[in-house]
Amino acid sequence: MVRPSDSAYDELRQVVAGDVDKRPAVILRPVDAADVATALAVARESGLPLAVRCGGHSGAGHSAVDDGIVLDVRNLKTLEIDATGKTAWAGSGVTAGEYTAAAGEHGLATGFGDTGSVGLGGLTVGGGIGFLVRKFGMTIDNLLAVEVVTADGRIHQVDAESDPDLFWAIRGGGGNFGVVTKFHYRLHELGDFVGGMLIQPATPEVVAGVLQIASTAPEDLSAIVNVMAAPPAPFIPEEAHGKLIVMTLLGYAGPAAEAEKILGPLRALATPIADTIHPMAYAEMFPPEDASYRPTAVGENMFVDSVDDAAVETILKQLTECDAPMRVAQIRPLGGAMARIPADATAFAHRDAAYMVNLAAFYTSPADRIAKHEWVTSFRDQLETGTPRAYVGFVGDEDNPERVRAAYPGATYDRLAALKRRHDPENLFRRNQNIPPA
Known part of the structure; x- marks a missing residue:
C-alpha cells in the first residue's frame, strides 16, 4: 500500500500519457489474486473510484484516478512457459517485451502489439493487434484461459468450457468484467523472422x-x-x-x-x-x-x-x-x-x-x-x-459512449451489457471504456 506521503508515490502514480496527472488516495500493489480480491473489497466498501493499471498506456488516462484507488498489478510477474506443450501462463503485470524475450529463448512466440512496455493485462482484454496479427491472429485468438477476480471478490479459472460467456466477454471486453491476474496463452513456433x-x-x-x-x-x-x-x-x-x-x-x-x-x-x-x-x-x-x-x-x-x-x-x-x-x-x-x-x-x-x-x-x-x-x-x-x-x-476519449458503441456494435454491445449486469451489477469496473450494466 502506497500513500501520498510515501517516497515512491509520485513515481508509481505516473502513467505514459504526459497530460495525465492524477493523485490517487492510495496505490495498492497486489502480489497474487488473493491480494486483488482484498483490494476489490476495499473499493466496494469505501465507495472510492477504482482504476486498474498494468503498463499505464491507456490513452484515455484510465490507468490513474484522482482521490481513489489505483490497483497496480505490475508485481504480478509470474511467467511459466511450457515449451513442449507450446503454452504459457503469464501474470498480468508481465510486459509484452518481457514475455516475448522469454518465449523467444525457446523459438516460440505469441502475438501482442507493437510496444514492449505495454502490460499484458490491458493489451489482452482489448484484443491485441501487432506484428503477427495476420500470421497468428489477435492476442485474444491465442488466449486459452484466464485467472480473473470478479467484482464480488471471487477468484475464477475461466476458459471456453468452464464459463464460455465470461471468457467471451474478457476477450475484447476491455476490463469491464474483472481483474485478470493470469493469462494462459498459446505459443507458436517462430524460427526465421x-x-x-x-x-x-x-x-x-x-x-x-x-x-x-x-x-x-x-x-x-x-x-x-x-x-x-x-x-x-x-x-x-x-x-x-x-x-x-x-x-x-x-x-x-x-x-x-x-x-x-x-x-x-x-x-x-x-x-x-x-x-x-x-x-x-x-x-x-x-x-x-x-x-x-x-x-x-x-x-x-x-x-x-x-x-x-x-x-x-x-x-x-x-x-x-x-x-x-x-x-x-x-x-x-x-x-x-x-x-x-x-x-x-x-x-x-x-x-x-x-x-x-x-x-x-x-x-x-x-x-x-x-x-x-x-x-x-x-x-x-x-x-x-x-x-x-x-x-x-x-479509443482516446475518457468518457464517450458513442465511441464505446463503435467498438461494440449491435448485438455485441447488448450481450456485453447483459453480462456486465451479471458479473458487475454495481459497475465497480467503470474506469475504462465503460459498458454500464443492462
Whole structure:
C-alpha cells in the first residue's frame, strides 16, 4: 500500500500519457489474486473510484484516478512457459517485451502489439493487434484461459468450457468484467523472422503502393504503415526532418529469401531514406524504451474497408496543413488469420475490416489540445466510411459512449451489457471504456 506521503508515490502514480496527472488516495500493489480480491473489497466498501493499471498506456488516462484507488498489478510477474506443450501462463503485470524475450529463448512466440512496455493485462482484454496479427491472429485468438477476480471478490479459472460467456466477454471486453491476474496463452513456433523499419518519402504513389503490397502479401507479413512528419531522429537525415514520410514497420514470419519477394517491390517504390529491415529475433521488434518519455497527444481510431486514392490524398493534405510538431496517420493492413475467426466468437467484432487507422497529433498547450482534438476528429470523419467502428484499446476519449458503441456494435454491445449486469451489477469496473450494466 502506497500513500501520498510515501517516497515512491509520485513515481508509481505516473502513467505514459504526459497530460495525465492524477493523485490517487492510495496505490495498492497486489502480489497474487488473493491480494486483488482484498483490494476489490476495499473499493466496494469505501465507495472510492477504482482504476486498474498494468503498463499505464491507456490513452484515455484510465490507468490513474484522482482521490481513489489505483490497483497496480505490475508485481504480478509470474511467467511459466511450457515449451513442449507450446503454452504459457503469464501474470498480468508481465510486459509484452518481457514475455516475448522469454518465449523467444525457446523459438516460440505469441502475438501482442507493437510496444514492449505495454502490460499484458490491458493489451489482452482489448484484443491485441501487432506484428503477427495476420500470421497468428489477435492476442485474444491465442488466449486459452484466464485467472480473473470478479467484482464480488471471487477468484475464477475461466476458459471456453468452464464459463464460455465470461471468457467471451474478457476477450475484447476491455476490463469491464474483472481483474485478470493470469493469462494462459498459446505459443507458436517462430524460427526465421525478418523485421525492421523502412522509411520513404510520402507521395501518393508511395503510400498507395505500400498499402497495396502490404495488404495483398502472404499472411507471413504484418505491417504498420505510418504516414507522418519525419522526427529529428539520428537515423533520419537532417534534410528530411519535418517532411512527410512513410515509415513502414514490418514483421515477416519466415525466411529472408521469401521476405525479399515483398521487400524488393517495397524498396522499389522510392529510394529509402532509412532501411533497418534485416533477419532478426522476433524479440528485437520490442527494443528498450525511454521510461521518461511522456508524450502529450490526442488521437482517433477507426476501422475502414479501403484506403483508396481519394483517402490517400486526404491523408497527405491533412498532414501537410496541420502545424503539430508530430502528426501521423497510421494504417494497419489486417485480414489473414485474424479475419478467419467468426465475428461473434469474441467480444471483438470487427473481424472483416481491411484496415485499422489511428490518427494522432501532439500538442503544446491546453488551447492547442482543443485545436488538435478538433483536427483529429475532423480527420477521422473524412476517412470513416459507413457505420463507425473502433478498437477499444485505442479509443482516446475518457468518457464517450458513442465511441464505446463503435467498438461494440449491435448485438455485441447488448450481450456485453447483459453480462456486465451479471458479473458487475454495481459497475465497480467503470474506469475504462465503460459498458454500464443492462
